[in-house]
Amino acid sequence: MSRKFFGTDGIRGRTNQSPMTAEMAQRVGQAAGAHFLRGDHRHRVVVGKDTRLSGYMMESALISGFTSVGMDVVMVGPVPTPAVALLTRSMRADLGVMISASHNPFEDNGIKLFGPDGYKLSDEDEAAIETLLETEPKLAPSAEIGRARKIEDARGRYIHAAKSTFPEELRLDGLRIVVDCANGAAYEVAPAALWELGADVVAMGVSPNGLNINHNVGSTAPDALQARVLEERADIGIALDGDADRLIVVDEKGRIVDGDQLMALIASDWQARGRLKGGALVTTVMSNLGLERFLAGQGIGTERTKVGDRHVLEAMRRTGRNVGGEQSGHIILSDYATTGDGLVAALQVLACLVAEMKPASELLHLFDPLPQLLKNVRFAGGQPLDAASVKAAIADAEARLSGSGRLVIRKSGTEPLIRVMAEGEDEALVSEVVDSICDAVKAAA
Template sequence: MARKFFGTDGIRGLTNTAPMTPEVALKVGQAAGAHFVRGDHRHRVVIGKDTRLSGYMMESALVAGFTSVGMDVVLLGPMPTPAVAMLTRSMRADLGVMISASHNPFADNGIKLFGPDGYKLSDADELEIEGLLEGAPPLAQPELIGRAKRIDDARGRYVHFAKATFPEQLRLDGLKIVVDCAHGAAYHVAPDALWELGADVIPLGVTPNGININDACGSTHPQLLQQTVVASGADIGLALDGDADRLIVVDETGKVIDGDQLMALIALDQHRLGQLKGGAVVATVMSNLGLERKLDAEGLRLERTKVGDRYVLEAMRATGCNVGGEQSGHIILTDHSTTGDGLVAALQILAAMVGQGKPASELLDQFEPVPQLLKNVRFAGGAPLEADSVKACIAAAERELDGRGRLVIRKSGTEPLIRVMAEGDDEAQVHDVVERICAAVTRAAA
């Protein structure tokens, strides 16, 4: 059965345009609720959201859907995605929902679902829910309709959880930290957690108004963070995205550090302390070849998966690894979380800084990246990657890079984009290969 609603990270799209409409959200609540109503106990779903204007609308529709099939609803308000996963487990809920389009602009929104174990749903579960979306799930008898309740201490619970992942014997006293919360879901919890651990905190992106989420701020727009770190003489800058499940770091010189370097530092620090499991780091096909070479030099492996943090997590669970993630900054640390957690990842970076007594610029220069270029080609419809001209161009590029680099071409699971990535030791060759393929895709999509 082909996917109609779910992409690589739940359901996502432009608000008030299918599939991101209140009607679909109500049906998702009914379908997911019906799928997880098992046994005779009182069923419960936990719902969190980021700070988008449309979050109120989508939340109300989901509440109507879940309560109509007999599920009680616990509303968390604006909370990071990993907090929803954590609270789903700790509150013994049957299901968790995050309303967010992550790093996308405010006009988009999305629905992410978590099972009772706090993990994102499997492909099989999502396909079953899609099947129920096409029908009419059985509605609860009037006396069995669910109730909705908002809890007020969700932020405190998550801050306590995040702080518990930081080594008990360490503190952040003396560190000046700039944290950019992207006017998103972590606008309270991230500065609070850092301050409670002793840091001198300079907060950015903490005044959400419904439409400024990810707007020239956060992990996808680190320019303001860079400027603020340098101007304030801060020790480090941390940038989260709209739902705070990814992290990008800026060192004290203003240099942007991506997820590959963050994974390298966390993994090698844990390896040094005897805490790394599985003898490997799990990352996607997009991670830099330099990371793979660095791990190999340390006697460790890089296990690659297809793009999507859910696939990284699946491989981590299968191999027993406890460090994984994506170059984009989704860092998954399964000793602490069941999904990517930007704040928890940041705390591990800060623990390494304090524990080793080294500046961010030194610690976060773990390997020399291989020249890599990623470009996106937007298309209106059709299947440009199926065109013979595009296939021929890709085949020629693969022959050129054979033994000297890698090529990754894929269709985005969340946007109408073709992503073209190449890397290799010859930077000019990498640029030439990417430009040729992008031109071929553009012509085929015209």
């Protein structure tokens, strides 16, 4: 499906530039609201956001759009993306909206939409909304304009739900945990949940000012967490991203543990306890081949999808599997949530840490990853991957890696980037082929 506004994860861009303007947000509210006006009940939408300065503007514009077509709005304030999905279902809402650009800098923002079942919208729903975006909205009569209200206990509801995923017989007493909330949506809920379970919590990235979300903190900038874990002599460090649907861990030695290792731990633990459904993990083409080999040794299969947690979730729902995710730290545990949830995934890791009574450095490094290199090339416009010189560079790289590695080239769905990834037994060869393709893309961009 050709998309004009929707990318791999909703609509995203630089604020006050198309498409991320207040005008567009209002139109999205009108279009999405109109699309989900089904039946004769009073319709409701749950709207959450992260801590970006532009969140106020986008929230007001969306509320204007939704109410203008007759939909009531429930504002839940700064909460993680999975909290919006949860509240949409629990409040019997017709639609959920998260205003966030996830791990992007504060200048960007985005609109993520969830259906009444708490799942991200299907391609068909997004296509219908895109069509409505370009048509004149049908406004509600004056007496049927929607109302807006704010609920104050949304974060408490989410904390309770997250804690309920942690085994009742376990506690976090004695564990010193550094949690980095990226100055984002989980700045209150993540430290609170860990403290309530008994942990000695050291919180960082919990002073949002509208401009510092993801700035040198969080899952995409773990250096600060690594240093803090060592400084505090902590047992483990947890890093979330701006909307808290992503998790990266740091062990007590200050080493980063990515999503592949975390999925290996959760999948093997659930398999041992008879909880893993479908006998396989769902992940993307970006996950390391070492993960696949480790899981095979445990009798667990691997299904790969295109990049994007929506593709992972689609495969999980189609095959009935309950563990999936991405190397970047989006981990979906469908027994508990309808989307990636960094805090819930962290609690599963911490449960293993408590139950096994092993240091994180021993528990969380389950396989040696093959040499893998990912580089991003920014481009101003056009289609550099269609250039003959780039196609030739890719063909040459594939030939050189044949039988000893693999290559993944893709255009980002959220930023003007070409992502070039190679993996193989020979680290020098991996570096060479990635650089050759990046050079070709730069020359063609």
